[in-house]
Amino acid sequence: MSTAEETSGGEMEPWDEVTPDAARRLLVAAVEAFAERGYHATTTRDIASRAGMSPAALYIHYKTKEELLHRISRIGHDKALDILRTAARREGSPAERLADAVGSFVRWHAGRRTTARVVQYELDALGPDARAEILGLRRQVDAEVRGIIQDGVASGEFDVLDVHGTTLAVLSLCIDVARWFNIDGPRTPDEVGALYADLVLRMVGAK
Amino acid sequence: MSTAEETSGGEMEPWDEVTPDAARRLLVAAVEAFAERGYHATTTRDIASRAGMSPAALYIHYKTKEELLHRISRIGHDKALDILRTAARREGSPAERLADAVGSFVRWHAGRRTTARVVQYELDALGPDARAEILGLRRQVDAEVRGIIQDGVASGEFDVLDVHGTTLAVLSLCIDVARWFNIDGPRTPDEVGALYADLVLRMVGAK
DNA sequence: ACGCACGCTAAGCGCCCGCTCACCTTGGGC
């Protein structure tokens, strides 16, 4: 439960794929603004001025304010899914894989809290189509974690009565980190990741 | 871990204390609107029309839209705290008290999901003074749960390394129910409460 | 050397927001 070889706390900004530079600056500004004040309370003027540009500049790179949220949400969910897949598909016992998955997932939610907040809590601000796309990614996230837990149950390593419910609870626990985690607080993302990995192993009754 | 004698799922509307009748109808309308679309995305016209009144009627009973949120948040936190205190101070072993606390707290977050959503997720929309008042209530919520866990550790019934961190995780798990719970979904509030009480007893290593 | 595509800005349009105000009903006390 202690090894932390995976990325995730990795402090590199994952927005490198967004080009050109001005579009990326606007997107990063939007992440900060949405995380601080919420999507609906954020104005396009606020986003533009954080990026050092005029309000109209936003519309050169994005059709609407909602497209910004959609792009952020899409990239964030891709990253979260990638983190879980990497942990789920490494070699090792179900307990090791689950601890790795929870540890890296929590480190991401804590270390990249602004992004995670937008990704996890602003889903309802998306229109129906974008929302449906993101919900598809969430089902894949759920499937990865459920897969690990099922493996542990099948091998007799875990003791779980309600696999779906426990999966939901594990993900719920990780996701809520984005709500309460404070970078100035007493815990580092690594510490929270380690604590949560331990707690989750207890939840599944790992031997 | 199975007994569920406590209230909390109790379906009586807790808004009886709000008078006169028109003020209560406006407040209930605001809870629904805030829960569905968020505080900032909700208009005063929407609240008033849900209550069957004109937009101006709102300002007879409340000074501002924010006062509505403040009242909702205050009453909701009082209720949540009351639920936890009742469970924490009953007689019984730490494990029984913790299971009761988690069970009733979760049943409230699931059964009264609209209120819980507003209470737990719209805190940042309050001004500094109201925010500080509510944060004080949250510290009392934390203290109640921490107290039970500390009792269990002291009596040797629980095995917990990080009491503060585990308390945070337990509350976090319960609170996030308000985000994902769907009244039309496969689980009843009672079922989720029972599942979560079991999971939390595992988290604290209850004998 | 020059044109023009591209990235950006200043200005502003139409709309809807939170909130106010002048006025209208209604029901109980005398």
Place this chain on the structure above:
DNA sequence: GCCCAAGGTGAGCGGGCGCTTAGCGTGCGT
């Protein structure tokens, strides 16, 4: 029967919203 407080309405205010448009500067291909 009359009055007035309490509770309601319709109209509308000042302002800020998301977004558009006309035009400007600059760098690159030729």
